[in-house]
Amino acid sequence: MLAGGSAMGALLTPAPWRLIKDASLLSETWPGVPRPKTGTVATRFTNCSLCTAGCAVRARCIGKQPVQLAGVAGHPLSHGALCAYGIAGHHLPYHPDRLKSGAAEEAMAAVSGTIAKCVAGERVAVLDLRPGRTHSWTYRRAMNAVRNGLYLTPERQWRSDSAVDLGAAKVVLSFGTPLLDSWGTPGNVIAARENFRLIQAEAVESRTASMADLWLPVRPGSENALALRIANRLLDSGANSKDLPAGFRERVQMAESVDTGIADEQIRAVAGHLSSGGPALVLAASGSPDILALNLLIGAKGRTIVGRRETPVPEQWKNAAPETELSTVPDGSLRVLLIDESAPGEYVPWSSIERKLAPAAVVVAFAWSRDGYGRHASCVLPTAVYPESLDDVPAAVDSVTAAFRLSTPLMEARAGVVNPAEFVGKLGGVDAAGALRERADAIAKSGRGSVFTYADGKSAPVKQMKSDDFWKALNEGACWMDDRDAKAPLPALHFRERAASPVAIAEERGAAALVSPLMSKVYEESRLRLGKRGVALHPSSGLADGARAMLETDCGRMEVNVTLDSSVPPNVVQAAAGSELSDLCGPSAWAKVVRI
Amino acid sequence: MTKAARYGMSIDVDRCNGCGACMVACAVENNIPPAHAGANDRKGITWIRVYKVDNGKEYPEKRSAFVPVLCQHCGNEAPCVHVCPQQAVDVDPATGIVEQMAERCLGCRYCMAACPYHARYFNWWDPAWPAGMEQTLNPDVAPRMRGVVEKCNLCHGRRHAAREQAAAAGVPKAEPVEYVPACVEACPTGAIQFGDLNAPQSAPALAASSGAFRLLEKLGTDPKIYYQSKKPWVREMANAPRPGARKEQQHG
Numbered sequence: 053m054l055a056g057g058s059a060m061g062a063l064l065t066p067a068p069w070r071l072i073k074d075a076s077l078l079s080e081t082w083p084g085v086p087r088p089k090t091g092t093v094a095t096r097f098t099n100c101s102l103c104t105a106g107c108a109v110r111a112r113c114i115g116k117q118p119v120q121l122a123g124v125a126g127h128p129l130s131h132g133a134l135c136a137y138g139i140a141g142h143h144l145p146y147h148p149d150r151l152k153s154g155a156a157e158e159a160m161a162a163v164s165g166t167i168a169k170c171v172a173g174e175r176v177a178v179l180d181l182r183p184g185r186t187h188s189w190t191y192r193r194a195m196n197a198v199r200n201g202l203y204l205t206p207e208r209q210w211r212s213d214s215a216v217d218l219g220a221a222k223v224v225l226s227f228g229t230p231l232l233d234s235w236g237t238p239g240n241v242i243a244a245r246e247n248f249r250l251i252q253a254e255a256v257e258s259r260t261a262s263m264a265d266l267w268l269p270v271r272p273g274s275e276n277a278l279a280l281r282i283a284n285r286l287l288d289s290g291a292n293s294k295d296l297p298a299g300f301r302e303r304v305q306m307a308e309s310v311d312t313g314i315a316d317e318q319i320r321a322v323a324g325h326l327s328s329g330g331p332a333l334v335l336a337a338s339g340s341p342d343i344l345a346l347n348l349l350i351g352a353k354g355r356t357i358v359g360r361r362e363t364p365v366p367e368q369w370k371n372a373a374p375e376t377e378l379s380t381v382p383d384g385s386l387r388v389l390l391i392d393e394s395a396p397g398e399y400v401p402w403s404s405i406e407r408k409l410a411p412a413a414v415v416v417a418f419a420w421s422r423d424g425y426g427r428h429a430s431c432v433l434p435t436a437v438y439p440e441s442l443d444d445v446p447a448a449v450d451s452v453t454a455a456f457r458l459s460t461p462l463m464e465a466r467a468g469v470v471n472p473a474e475f476v477g478k479l480g481g482v483d484a485a486g487a488l489r490e491r492a493d494a495i496a497k498s499g500r501g502s503v504f505t506y507a508d509g510k511s512a513p514v515k516q517m518k519s520d521d522f523w524k525a526l527n528e529g530a531c532w533m534d535d536r537d538a539k540a541p542l543p544a545l546h547f548r549e550r551a552a553s554p555v556a557i558a559e560e561r562g563a564a565a566l567v568s569p570l571m572s573k574v575y576e577e578s579r580l581r582l583g584k585r586g587v588a589l590h591p592s593s594g595l596a597d598g599a600r601a602m603l604e605t606d607c608g609r610m611e612v613n614v615t616l617d618s619s620v621p622p623n624v625v626q627a628a629a630g631s632e633l634s635d636l637c638g639p640s641a642w643a644k645v646v647r648i
Numbered sequence: 649m650t651k652a653a654r655y656g657m658s659i660d661v662d663r664c665n666g667c668g669a670c671m672v673a674c675a676v677e678n679n680i681p682p683a684h685a686g687a688n689d690r691k692g693i694t695w696i697r698v699y700k701v702d703n704g705k706e707y708p709e710k711r712s713a714f715v716p717v718l719c720q721h722c723g724n725e726a727p728c729v730h731v732c733p734q735q736a737v738d739v740d741p742a743t744g745i746v747e748q749m750a751e752r753c754l755g756c757r758y759c760m761a762a763c764p765y766h767a768r769y770f771n772w773w774d775p776a777w778p779a780g781m782e783q784t785l786n787p788d789v790a791p792r793m794r795g796v797v798e799k800c801n802l803c804h805g806r807r808h809a810a811r812e813q814a815a816a817a818g819v820p821k822a823e824p825v826e827y828v829p830a831c832v833e834a835c836p837t838g839a840i841q842f843g844d845l846n847a848p849q850s851a852p853a854l855a856a857s858s859g860a861f862r863l864l865e866k867l868g869t870d871p872k873i874y875y876q877s878k879k880p881w882v883r884e885m886a887n888a889p890r891p892g893a894r895k896e897q898q899h900g
Contacts, residue, residue: 572683577692
């Protein structure tokens with residue numbers, strides 16, 4: 053009786069409950085749960101090289117291992133911002149899909165052998181997805197030394213000699229540009245956003261459209277016509293330019309009969325904003341010449357589109373192969389093609405590349421994974437990934453001055469990775485190893501601009517620095533920027549003929565083929581963005597949310613996951629970013645989703 | 649006597665572009681693993697989740713907005729605290745933070761059912777990272793095991809680190825301390841602001857006094873997360889009826 057009472061009494065004391073808690077504390081560290089690494093905490097700085105923005109990064113490291121990445125407050129370009137991809141960038145070296153090995157010597161032998169056998173008319177080329185880097189200069193120098201060498205880039209709407217000055221704009225008319233979702237330098241765009249009125253013309257209610265001051269839900273495929281109708285109103289009000297593209301005025305007249313889905317009064321109002329709302333700017337996701345020509349009519353050149361000086365390079369580098377756009381190369385002419393995918397840039401659909409290849413061409417891709425061109429190349433060589441790779445990041449489209457910053461490695465690269473610049477440099481007898489230092493020396497020698505150092509948040513003029521100090525600062529986390537008041541010649545707007553806007557619309561973000569596994573928070577564990585092989589359709593499509601379906605285009609078919617979203621207009625397919633869907637949808641003017 | 653704080657947030661819905669940086673930064677900070685093979689938007693763990701909401705109209709009148717939703721750190725009768733049989737949920741009187749003690753949790757998920765904001769998440773699987781990626785874990789936060797519930801704690805690892813730093817500098821360990829949660833630091837548009845609601849000049853206090861709204865305010869839970877928007881339909885959405893309420897009305 054006494055024992056039973058004691059037992060009951062003990063149960064009413066905190067002791068047994070404390071025991072349960074302590075036992076569960078032990079179970080917290082059972083073998084199934086990883087233990088975080090501990091050690092000395094250090095702060096290091098670098099620049100993100102995952103996209104062209106090159107945002108400044110403050111890394112919290114345990115030993116040599118970064119455990120947390122954040123932006124650098126007060127940075128004159130990135131303004132402390134770092135996107136979701138950049139925040140999780142330190143996971144990339146451990147990505148399960150990362151390429152671990154490749155036959156570099158065999159690839160070199162195959163390339164050298166094929167170059168030796170090239171006949172007249174056959175070309176050897178490097179396709180650089182992110183031009184303007186020091187690696188790019190190495191490619192240009194090497195291709196200059198190689199017989200029949202070509203340095204290729206994707207089509208570029210904005211070259212390094214021009215920039216967009218969002219800080220000067222009071223009105224921005226954007227045709228599908230993801231201005232508020234990863235365009236340019238996100239922190240810079242957000243900092244400038246308060247000062248301009250944003251008008252977004254886009255079929256889908258994108259993130260940018262949902263945050264715009266005015267969204268014009270233009271009928272898919274009629275964006276060009278809308279721009280021409282706005283141009284007509286501007287011409288009526290006396291705007292003019294002698295540099296308009298050929299046949300522009302004829303197309304303006306023809307566009308009057310096209311149904312754009314936007315009322316005449318609204319078109320007139322938009323033209324009014326552009327002509328009298330202060331300095332204005334027109335951006336086009338498609339690079340359509342008729343849309344970009346609006347900039348000529350509103351006087352954007354010299355006000356919101358400005359000239360930008362080149363970042364200095366050593367004199368001896370200037371004897372290099374010129375930039376050639378891939379689309380201008382004759383079909384069937386490339387005997388050897390080396391694709392640098394290690395610095396993610398605009399993905400060129402494979403069909404646009406394939407048609408340029410000669411029969412039995414050798415294609416070597418330098419990549420992080422097989423997700424991109426590795427699916428098509430004869431040989432894929434693994435490269436270092438951010439943040440273990442050393443590279444530089446040139447100025448983004450919205451940086452009004454030239455810039456130079458290093459993406460300094462925060463951790464050691466995996467053994468067996470190939471440096472694409474060294475590989476290509478060998479073909480042309482160019483030493484790539486010291487190129488970054490040579491370029492930094494050329495900048496220091498020029499005495500131009502100033503350096504913003506991340507550790508102390510201070511700027512210092514380059515002319516007061518020794519070359520070694522400049523190099524040290526760059527490696528410890530800094531950004532060189534050219535003098536703001538330096539005069540640069542006004543750029544030419546590059547007009548080229550483009551196909552009509554496709555019905556299949558790619559989702560905003562299309563950069564790195566490899567993203568942190570933690571991005572599942574955004575793609576799978578929430579429904580914030582379309583996941584891999586995802587398409588969005590209007591609920592009237594007749595398909596169920598979450599259904600599997602077959603997406604068919606001119607280029608083939610693929611099984612996709614369907615999301616119903618009333619932000620997408622009826623009869624339009626919004627496709628997720630990614631190389632597979634880009635290959636399928638990129639050059640296609642139509643898409644069809646079939647129930648399976 | 650220790651000075652008490654009442655930490656809260658203000659979220660400007662009109663500034664949120666739905667980029668997801670807050671969700672990823674939260675996962676990095678709090679050692680939340682990537683999705684398990686079987687995870688989806690119901691079973692995934694996102695202490696802060698950005699929902700896309702709309703005005704309910706058809707295209708092209710439809711308008712969308714992004715609303716980040718995290719634990720609302722209810723200040724009055726927090727439902728999760730009351731239903732927990734293990735006392736694994738507690739409100740810290742010094743900070744007002746609703747704390748979840750994973751080591752006490754037995755995984756009954758009553759708190760998940762009780763939470764009107766769907767801000768609690770259950771660990772259906774042991775946390776796992778791709779080989780080698782566990783080296784990137786934050787040393788200040790312990791990963792949680794399978795079978796327990798977890799949720800936002802306003803980055804207690806950062807708060808403790810700030811307290812330690814303050815103590816090292818000779819400042820008494822009193823609240824409030826100078827720190828910001830990971831989501832606040834990561835937000836590129838500055839839509840999320842953090843501070844002490846007891847401090848009149850803090851961003852959340854200013855928001856609270858200038859017409860900000862809270863989610864499901866009519867429930868009387870006194871959330872400490874304040875939302876701002878100039879769009880009337882966004883403000884109306886915050887007072888959506890409880891799940892099932894419309895159905896009950898239809899059935900009389």
